[in-house]
Amino acid sequence: MHVTGDRExxxxxxxxVFAAPDVFDQDEDEGLVLVLQEYPGEARRETVEEAADTCPSGAVRIG
Incomplete structure (x- = not known):
């Protein structure tokens, strides 16, 4: 599983960050998504999918 966060x-x-704080963070300047783990592993799939599903802008993607 590959995770991306589109800062645009x-x-x-x-x-x-609420759904998967070990995978995502926000930068201090603009509060935009930072991906901490591009390949978090299958054990994290459920929380990463929750993060993608709850993202209001669709910036979080799973590949």
Whole structure:
């Protein structure tokens, strides 16, 4: 599983961080998504999918 966060689309809602704080963070300047683990592994799939599903802008994607 490959995770991406599109900073051009991100609105800084932080839902990804709430769902999977070990995979996502927000930068201090603009509050935009930062992907901490591009390949978090299958054990994290459920929380990463929750992060993608709850992202209001669709910035979080799973490949």
């Amino acid at each position: 689309v991100c609105v800084g809602a932080g839902q990804c």
